[in-house]
Amino acid sequence: MAAVVALVVAFCVVAGLPSEAWAGRVGDGKPAAPPSPGLKRVLDYIEGQLDRYDKDLSELVAFPSVSALPDHTPHVLAAADWVAARLRRAGLQGVEILPTNGSHPVVYGEWLSVGTAAPTVLLYGHYDVQPVDPLDEWESPPFEVSKRGGYYYGRGVDDDKGGLLEAVQAVEAWLQAEGSLPVNVKVMLEGEEEVMSPHLPAFLRAHAARLAADVVLSADGGQPGPEVGGISLGLRGVVGMQVHVETAGTDMHSGMKGGSVPNANHVLAALVAGLRNANGGVAVEGFYDDVAPLTDEDRADVAEYHFDADQEKESLGLYGFTGEKEYGVLEQRWFRPTLDVVGMWGGFTGEGIKTVIPRAAHAKISCRLVPAQTPEGVLAKVSEHIARHCPAHARCRVIPMGGSCHPWTNPRRTAANDAAAAVHRTVSAKEPIYLRDGASIPALTFFQQELGLAVTKFGWGLSERIHAPNERLRADMYGKGRRAWALILEELARRQAEAAGVREEL
Structure with a gap:
């Protein structure tokens, strides 16, 4: 033996x-x-x-x-x-x-x-x-x-x-x-x-x-x-996607049409806000289904790291930390998935103002994944969430963007x-x-x-x-x-x- x-x-x-x-x-x-x-x-x-x-x-x-x-x-x-x-x-x-x-x-x-x-x-x-x-x-x-x-x-x-x-x-x-x-x-x-x-x-x-x-x-x-x-x-995995919102076939004068026609920026803002919940987590249905709970060994590793949140807050000029309230900063980064809006645009974004109601608006989203989550699965869940919450006066679609990995x-x-x-x-x-x-x-x-x-x-x-x-x-x-x-x-x-x-x- x-x-x-x-x-x-x-x-x-x-x-x-x-x-x-x-x-x-x-x-x-x-x-x-x-x-x-x-x-x-x-x-x-x-x-x-x-x-x-x-x-x-x-x-x-x-x-x-x-x-x-x-x-x-x-x-x-x-x-x-x-x-x-x-x-x-x-x-x-x-x-x-x-x-x-x-x-x-x-x-x-x-x-x-x-x-x-x-x-x-x-x-x-x-x-x-x-x-x-x-x-x-x-x-x-x-x-x-x-x-x-x-x-x-x-x-x-x-x-x-x-x-x-x-x-x-x-x-x-x-x-x-x-x-x-x-x-x-x-x-x-x-x-x-x-x-x-x-x-x-x-x-x-x-x-x-x-x-x-x-x-x-x-x-x-x-x-x-x-x-x-x-x-x-x-390391966490990643999947990226882009959300497109359309509400009309053309931009419109904000005085002549405003208040009576949908605004793509408003629709997108509501959709983006709905991706998070009051607890600081992701509101997408089923997003956390495959996420394993932290083990005692995981928590011991976090404690051994001796992360100084106050020092990081000062060095980055942060006004405060956010995220899921029941998890510490390092626990979120190591063991929890994310959904972040990393870019948004729609309508006139140049210097000054243009009184136009935009017909389209867009957002780029990046999700970091933890073990058992897959890029394909998370992309599907976010797409289903956007489709479910897209109002009748808009057309919403999600397309994969950039590379992804498990x-x-x-x-x-x-x-x-x-x-x-x-x-x-x-x-x-x-x-x-x-x-x-x-x-x-x-x-x-x-x-x-x-x-x-x-x-x-x-x-x-x-x-x-x-x-x-x-x-x-x-x-x-x-x-x-x-x-x-x-x-x-x-x-x-x-x-x-x-x-x-x-x-x-x-």
Whole structure:
């Protein structure tokens, strides 16, 4: 029986699957193993390249690779060329720019010289960025890295150009300092994450054999704080839609017709107001049917995070928090779904006033989803709600908009999570915490659905002002991240070697 248990544990470690026996082992709170002589040389190499790493960040951020805007497609392609060249300089082999069914390609590279004795790690990141609007709120040009007050500023310095560079720089350091890596590595960097990776599922299916791996490490994502690490257990999914309201075939004079004809803006405003209830929740029928209640373990994770609502309120200039009254702020973000109106327009919106009754009005809606909810199911429920509450004097329709993805969940105990936790203990000298995130990274779900691969988030930014003006990355986190990437590659190899040793003893 002991031999069988040992074999199961070894298999789970290698495959990245949960194992209660393994979970007991990683619960000892120990840091990663002392660095090997090779790892020490790698870390020394990293410390000698800091100016070059700053140059990397400046050069990559200079590409306005905004995937959401068609006019920026040439810049996205130019960024892909730069990334491919950087992978080649790092020493990766088989570097290619691979087309997708869309306009923005995937950049791929590999180093597979260790053989089957070591795990194969697929490194994921993205080189596209969000739009920079409103431009006048930037304190420095968004596509020029500005370093001030211990921060790098610029669009993508954190999300995700700085993140992917940390991983690439760590791989390069191993290859330059040691001529080898402790694990087999495949690097996959996409150019559509900021538009919800609509072509990634088909790409993964088409390249499944090439992308075969034991585990995925994501360079996209962040840490809960500069001095404490986090192991992510889940992200919310997302679905977007647009509501169209029409009340007539033409706009009308507000004096001649006003008061006797329907106003599309009024109809839309009533529909939007009816999407929420007095408790702060979503009023769409059946919206919460598939939402699981919080467990004691969930609440313990929230408490361990030590979220400071007052500090966030002050830093964001909030007048107050809203939402479901029976849940705390962090509980809502981690475990509850959302429905937000993210854009509305209708009638005359230019400077001054035009006395017109609009014939049409529109709203964009974004819903974040939690486990067991599906984009298709939520879209159907919102559509049914709008149809049910649309007045007889209007025509209302809902159409899907943008990409969507299912929620991503991650078992608490996997081999890669345990390796990441050990690295966190080493670089932060503290026990990492388990957390969730209200945001979405579609690729993480797609890796699970299409390739059956477990994913560990291993990004090292603090998600400060990402998607907003003056995005920034702490300079010390840029350095901490690449050191952590160097450590985890050796830690994963060590853990698989130990598992192999268990099998040999059998």
